[in-house]
Amino acid sequence: MGRDTYDWDESDVRIRPNKKGTRPRTKDRPAYEDAVIGRIVTVDRGRYTAILDEDSPDERVVVAARARELRRSPVVPGDFVALVGDTSGSPDGLARLVRIQDRRTLLRRSADDTDPVERVVVANADQLVVVVAAANPEPRIGFIDRALAAAYDAGIEPILCITKADVKDPAALLENYRHLDLEVVVSRSAGDGATGIDARSADGLSARLEAGAVGELHRLLAGRVSVVLGHSGVGKSTLVNALTGAQRATGGVNAVTGRGRHTSSSALALRVADAPPGTWIIDTPGIRSFGLALVDPDNILQSFPDLLPASANCPRGCTHAADAAGCALDAWASRPEAGPAGAARLASLRRLLGAEDKVDSKQLGTV
Ligand SMILES: Nc1nc2c(ncn2[C@@H]2O[C@H](COP(=O)(O)OP(=O)(O)OP(=O)(O)O)[C@@H](O)[C@H]2O)c(=O)[nH]1
Numbered sequence: 001m002g003r004d005t006y007d008w009d010e011s012d013v014r015i016r017p018n019k020k021g022t023r024p025r026t027k028d029r030p031a032y033e034d035a036v037i038g039r040i041v042t043v044d045r046g047r048y049t050a051i052l053d054e055d056s057p058d059e060r061v062v063v064a065a066r067a068r069e070l071r072r073s074p075v076v077p078g079d080f081v082a083l084v085g086d087t088s089g090s091p092d093g094l095a096r097l098v099r100i101q102d103r104r105t106l107l108r109r110s111a112d113d114t115d116p117v118e119r120v121v122v123a124n125a126d127q128l129v130v131v132v133a134a135a136n137p138e139p140r141i142g143f144i145d146r147a148l149a150a151a152y153d154a155g156i157e158p159i160l161c162i163t164k165a166d167v168k169d170p171a172a173l174l175e176n177y178r179h180l181d182l183e184v185v186v187s188r189s190a191g192d193g194a195t196g197i198d199a200r201s202a203d204g205l206s207a208r209l210e211a212g213a214v215g216e217l218h219r220l221l222a223g224r225v226s227v228v229l230g231h232s233g234v235g236k237s238t239l240v241n242a243l244t245g246a247q248r249a250t251g252g253v254n255a256v257t258g259r260g261r262h263t264s265s266s267a268l269a270l271r272v273a274d275a276p277p278g279t280w281i282i283d284t285p286g287i288r289s290f291g292l293a294l295v296d297p298d299n300i301l302q303s304f305p306d307l308l309p310a311s312a313n314c315p316r317g318c319t320h321a322a323d324a325a326g327c328a329l330d331a332w333a334s335r336p337e338a339g340p341a342g343a344a345r346l347a348s349l350r351r352l353l354g355a356e357d358k359v360d361s362k363q364l365g366t367v
């Protein structure tokens with residue numbers, strides 16, 4: 001997909017305009033007919049790093065500053081942008097970012113469930129890889145379910161990746177997601193002597209991951225743009241490094257941008273090694289919470305497809321809260337088909353649906 005969008009030019013028509021997308025008003029902006037389109041790989045202190053003529057002999061990295069007419073529209077990794085000025089890619093050159101192309105998808109979050117401020121995470125992602133460890137740190141069901149709801153809301157396909165399966169069997173955790181049509185990849189470190197993939201993790205230790213899961217992820221990512229989300233310590237950098245061959249944690253010159261050290265708190269698009277053109281991973285360090293203040297409650301329920309059919313038996317306008325009279329979801333949870341995780345699934349849905357009403361919801365972003 002990334003490939004196609006990359007080739008857009010000035011004459012392009014809009015495909016699937018995203019009503020959530022942010023676009024400068026058409027009326028009063030100059031045409032910028034000499035603009036070139038690039039893919040944003042990272043944003044750091046008001047400087048936008050874009051990659052131009054991707055996968056061609058003229059491929060180059062261009063740093064840009066935003067034009068005033070963009071006002072405060074957020075520009076994020078994954079965005080395709082129009083650049084004018086010095087787009088040669090010379091080390092000291094600075095281009096001007098004059099336009100954000102229409103976005104296919106937009107992953108947004110709020111700091112917590114009551115904060116209405118939109119934080120745009122990445123644009124044009126096809127997939128969201130939610131990384132949780134089987135243990136150390138303990139997996140948080142609420143975090144997974146929040147991420148699934150945000151992905152559903154954004155029209156992005158989720159993938160669940162469980163790491164550290166060598167530390168604990170993730171079967172009980174996976175029981176929650178058994179009824180979902182969700183790709184699940186289970187990763188573990190490789191035992192001595194097994195064929196593994198060496199990856200340097202953020203703390204500098206080298207983890208050796210079993211090749212199977214990394215290979216499976218590699219296959220799922222091919223040709224697509226995937227955001228990777230996970231709490232600190234789950235092994236996200238280890239995985240990302242295994243897939244990209246990057247060693248950003250060790251500093252030095254960045255594999256994509258070719259420039260200096262990247263601050264570790266901003267999202268960064270990295271190329272997946274040995275993958276077809278357009279295969280990108282967008283790493284999102286430092287996202288600790290995933291507030292759902294911007295997500296339509298209806299989409300929260302839609303992201304629980306195992307509970308959705310039963311909700312058809314609820315009274316009209318049912319809030320599905322624990323005290324909602326006649327809510328059919330209680331009956332669902334007690335049925336054998338709901339499985340051992342049925343009650344937990346319902347509780348998780350209720351936490352997410354009810355979060356916006358709670359006074360102390362500041363905490364809920366990290367549930
Ligand atoms: N046992 C085991 N340890 C792992 C596995 N994957 C990663 N680790 C270790 O877990 C620790 C954390 O890994 P990181 O990749 O740095 O975790 P992270 O999620 O990127 O954390 P931050 O860098 O803090 O965001 C490191 O010591 C890794 O070597 C695994 O599959 N099994």
Ligand SMILES: [Zn+2]
Pocket residue numbers: 311314315318319320321324326327328329
């Ligand atoms: Zn109900």
